[in-house]
Amino acid sequence: MSKLKRNERIAAMVKILSDQPNRIFTLNYFTERFNSAKSTISEDIVIVKQSMEKMNLGRIETFSGAAGGVKYIPQTTKINNKKILSKICDQLKNSDRILPGGFLYMTDIIYSPSTTSQLGEIFASQFNYQNVDYIITVETKGIPLAMMVAKAMNLPLVILRRDSKVTEGSTISINYISGSSGNIQKMSLSKRAIKPGSRVIIIDDFMKGGGTAKGMMDMMKEFNVEVEDVGVLISTKSPDKKLVEQYVPLLILEEVKGEEGIINIYPNPEII
Amino acid sequence: MSKLKRNERIAAMVKILSDQPNRIFTLNYFTERFNSAKSTISEDIVIVKQSMEKMNLGRIETFSGAAGGVKYIPQTTKINNKKILSKICDQLKNSDRILPGGFLYMTDIIYSPSTTSQLGEIFASQFNYQNVDYIITVETKGIPLAMMVAKAMNLPLVILRRDSKVTEGSTISINYISGSSGNIQKMSLSKRAIKPGSRVIIIDDFMKGGGTAKGMMDMMKEFNVEVEDVGVLISTKSPDKKLVEQYVPLLILEEVKGEEGIINIYPNPEII
Numbered sequence: 001m002s003k004l005k006r007n008e009r010i011a012a013m014v015k016i017l018s019d020q021p022n023r024i025f026t027l028n029y030f031t032e033r034f035n036s037a038k039s040t041i042s043e044d045i046v047i048v049k050q051s052m053e054k055m056n057l058g059r060i061e062t063f064s065g066a067a068g069g070v071k072y073i074p075q076t077t078k079i080n081n082k083k084i085l086s087k088i089c090d091q092l093k094n095s096d097r098i099l100p101g102g103f104l105y106m107t108d109i110i111y112s113p114s115t116t117s118q119l120g121e122i123f124a125s126q127f128n129y130q131n132v133d134y135i136i137t138v139e140t141k142g143i144p145l146a147m148m149v150a151k152a153m154n155l156p157l158v159i160l161r162r163d164s165k166v167t168e169g170s171t172i173s174i175n176y177i178s179g180s181s182g183n184i185q186k187m188s189l190s191k192r193a194i195k196p197g198s199r200v201i202i203i204d205d206f207m208k209g210g211g212t213a214k215g216m217m218d219m220m221k222e223f224n225v226e227v228e229d230v231g232v233l234i235s236t237k238s239p240d241k242k243l244v245e246q247y248v249p250l251l252i253l254e255e256v257k258g259e260e261g262i263i264n265i266y267p268n269p270e271i272i
Numbered sequence: 273m274s275k276l277k278r279n280e281r282i283a284a285m286v287k288i289l290s291d292q293p294n295r296i297f298t299l300n301y302f303t304e305r306f307n308s309a310k311s312t313i314s315e316d317i318v319i320v321k322q323s324m325e326k327m328n329l330g331r332i333e334t335f336s337g338a339a340g341g342v343k344y345i346p347q348t349t350k351i352n353n354k355k356i357l358s359k360i361c362d363q364l365k366n367s368d369r370i371l372p373g374g375f376l377y378m379t380d381i382i383y384s385p386s387t388t389s390q391l392g393e394i395f396a397s398q399f400n401y402q403n404v405d406y407i408i409t410v411e412t413k414g415i416p417l418a419m420m421v422a423k424a425m426n427l428p429l430v431i432l433r434r435d436s437k438v439t440e441g442s443t444i445s446i447n448y449i450s451g452s453s454g455n456i457q458k459m460s461l462s463k464r465a466i467k468p469g470s471r472v473i474i475i476d477d478f479m480k481g482g483g484t485a486k487g488m489m490d491m492m493k494e495f496n497v498e499v500e501d502v503g504v505l506i507s508t509k510s511p512d513k514k515l516v517e518q519y520v521p522l523l524i525l526e527e528v529k530g531e532e533g534i535i536n537i538y539p540n541p542e543i544i
Contacts, residue, residue, distance in 0.1 A: 004326060007282050011323035014286040015330075020386055033327075051283035054276060055305075058287075099441045105464065107440065111431060113423035114292055139412045141439070144429060147416045151385035157416060159383060167413065168379065169371045192377065 017072035022154035074121040085267035095261030120148030133198040142205040176215030210242030289344035294426035346393040357539035367533030392420030405470040414477040436460040448487030482514030
């Protein structure tokens, strides 16, 4: 390979760092991959750092010493959050989305990789996940979002199942009461999915009564795991008191008036 | 904002392009965002293109004319595929993964965002998805992988459900026969999830008899949709004849000998 020019090294460095957020790359990694001196790589990193900061594209952190290196951390601004979340609200306000029972059709939005990857970065900007070990969700609709949060934080995803499966080995199951419907539901998780003593963040697409999130928290207790934060894409404004005390919603759904075709939804004012 | 230097523009451009693969950004987008002349941006693009090519980090394509612009396309090399897939095989060969019934525990691998995002790029490099409209999968285990394929191709994901849900509106359901177990199973999909006449790629984590993939293909017929390709992370070597004729596996599982703790799995030789 011919030696790379500075511009070319910088282009490659941004791609490598941002493909794996929150992973520390040693300077040696780049000196070897780019066939360049350590001092040269250090100068490159300064330029990348400045560019990301000026353009609000995230942060570059450097660590000195033996375990030193550089990592990229996604970080969104409130202005950008507002832009992205308002656009999603505009999409969701279309009265065609109202389903029987006052539900909103939204899988097209929450399964879109370009939308959910932006939402993943917004969630990553709300939480301190320095000491977090896993992202937790429950099947099915929240999985794409939770996966993108996991990607932005570079943490493994764990998916709670509704039933236990032969492909997961021995499982722990719990019953929980869906906060809004009052129905008893079940969730289960492979015993080997989480190390005891870990810390986790719970991510889901929707919260009304908070029963499902509470169920996930109860499940984490079974695994002797601490829940650091709970994030949901949409929480309903009522009931005001949910089964989970602390949670961060990106959007707040105030009401759906099926007959009039009115959907009142807006970004969480605290994050925009 | 102070004017960006070339290095800084290039860093920002790589981040923006690679965050949304396969989306065309106009030159105007960059002239406005970077406050720079068109000729300057064109020169930047040439540098980014050269860097990505030299470092095997993907391709940059430019389009001239009124609808012109630039896009980033993930593209992996056979050497890199081999490295990534061999590493996954090494992880899977651990005899601790063998579950009762000869199943392999692998959710930790297929739910890992850093692994699946690489697998997403490998799949994107196998298929021509120029005219493809959706990535299709069925809940649950294949969703994280399918989401990362969808992200690499910048296509919306559609998830087939085992049961119909109130949050999806009216659905079409089919019954299909699981190729390996012979059991009758059900899958359903919201009628508004896919536009008739579309083209899709099916992605799943595992194929033995091919019954589930065949079920997804049958479902696509109900929607008057053409299946362009089928990709699976792992296909078993036997049965040799599966219910789906054309499919691309990344890994081939030859055998699992539970008693001896032997797992024989290797990368598909055609893609490494």
